[in-house]
Amino acid sequence: MMPAIGLDIGSMTTKAVVVEGASVRARVMIPTGSVPRRAAGQAYREALRQAGLQGEPPAVVTGYGRLDVPFAARRVTEITCHAVGARFLFPEARTVVDVGGQDSKVIRLSTDGRVLDFVMNDRCAAGTGRFLEVMAAALGLSLEELGPASARATRELTISSLCTVFAESEVISNLAAGEAREDIVAALHRAIARRVHGLASRVGLEPEVVFTGGVALNAGVVRELERLVGRRLLVPAEPQFTGALGAALLAETGGTP
């Protein structure tokens, strides 16, 4: 089989994956920045370079920036791409939860991997990755520190608002009241998990549940979501690449979902 390339132009990060047969030959991730098509071009070239490929193989492009990529051979939504990617990694997947920078979505799959139903969060970024970035900054923590910090929580606090603006002020007043950062972080994770779980309940949560997107790197959110779902979630080793992987697989087969 010829190598094939998929691009996922997310609201925060742009990902490129090159696949050949059943194996990944290269993957690249860069910030999307303000000009999605520039990030797309850069990730495309870099991925081809890493894979040592000549020429310009046709790319399947997904993500919110997909319409802004002039060289896209095909544009496919994230719903389809995440479904294909997750299913490739975990053939037993029946539900896919993707929480990225600005979107969260839940996809229900049939036993043969077709998309049966999906939901996406509405319009605002409340309770997505961007929300966590703002909160991490307010707490003086890096993104990587959030998960480990919440594991050390000892007290159950509640953050009631998922609006980024209100939640930030709740965080600050909690800090001012002398609450421990660890407890606040855990409360934020719980708030996000509750929201995602609510979304997921709309399409029904069939096991196995795969968790993808950058927020799946946050062990704190994973833990809280597992608690609500009542079972272990399957998290890919590199959850952020799931959509680009799906796009690359679609490019390889030339097929529809």
Add this chain to the structure above:
Amino acid sequence: MGRVTGRLKVDGRLKHLLVAHYRDAYLARRLRRPLAWVSSGAPVELLHAMGIFPVYPENYAAVCASRRMAVELAEAAEAAGYSPDLCSYARTSIGSMLAQRGPLNGLPLPAPDLLFAASNICGVVVKWWEVAARHFRVPLFILDVPFLAERLTPHQVEYVRRQLEEAVAFFGRHAGRRLSSRSLSRVLRLSAEAVRLWNEVQLMRRAVPSPISALDTFTNLFPMVTLRGTRACVGYLRGLHREVAGRVARGEGPVREERYRLVWDNIAIWYAFGFMRYFTERGASFVGETYTWAWGEYEFGPDDLRDPLGSLATQYSRVILNVDLGQRLDRLLRMVEGQRADGVVFHSCRSCKTYSLGQLTLAREVQSRLGVPTLVLEADMADARAWAEQSARTRVDAFLELLEGRRKG
């Protein structure tokens, strides 16, 4: 593969009808014709039969929305203290009342001589009409229609029928008009004829390809809503019927290659017709809408003419927003199957709680009983501030990919 056609030719007459209707409304006072504001679920036949000119604030609000004026009017109402959570039709109408502005030559809806609303669509409309009654200091008649859970009881019919008698007396008192049974029969016959034609047009969409899509019916709904019971309405629908039948015979439709057949639930998004065209461009036709279908539910048979008020009471109790979810589900399932649809799009309308509540249950039932996929889109029929077109398009793209996967699978 069907031939593609653009807008319906009768659409040209539609604009004419709309202009004439509102012109007559503005002239009513000068012609000494009493003018009533009437809610969409009120038995308008009574007014026609009594020579009272009806206008629909809801339709007017929809016109405001399609001319992109609803938001500023809603803002005027909000500035006066009305909650943004209130139905956007109500906000638009109240805003237009307060600001004395509107999209038709800059004019608001002409002031009413009396007000007539029925509670069979929602509770908002009752309060909205009360606001108008205080504003214009004109008499108001509220028809209380009990919610129809499972079955319509004789007692319920009687309760509504008696109120209709009161309404007739009320209109007589305040508008100085009387009801003759002859003119009521005439109006009911015209209404029945319009309904019959409308329903036939709807059923013609069973054809593959569907001869028309949602954009056509949402536009062509106007005479059914505002002119039902008049000759003009019947005349228009005959033309529509002829044209649609011609399209079916020639295998024409609005979509180049009909790949997906969809059903729409809830009110149109009046300011986003470009978005509806997006479906057509992607090969998706709407073969039915619960909303446009609702105006085909007023079926008066010859028997009904014997007890016209009783029959009005029955018909107007059964409107889609006045029945329980089970009955709504039945109607929806029948439409999906009958029209050979392969997907249902639910517009979850922020304003209209009566219509939108329960949609998730309907969606789940459609999926599990018919195996037909569903999509929920969040929007509002008039308030464009609740609308994010790009993300809606992404959802549509994903939904069509899903349907495409089923075609292949």
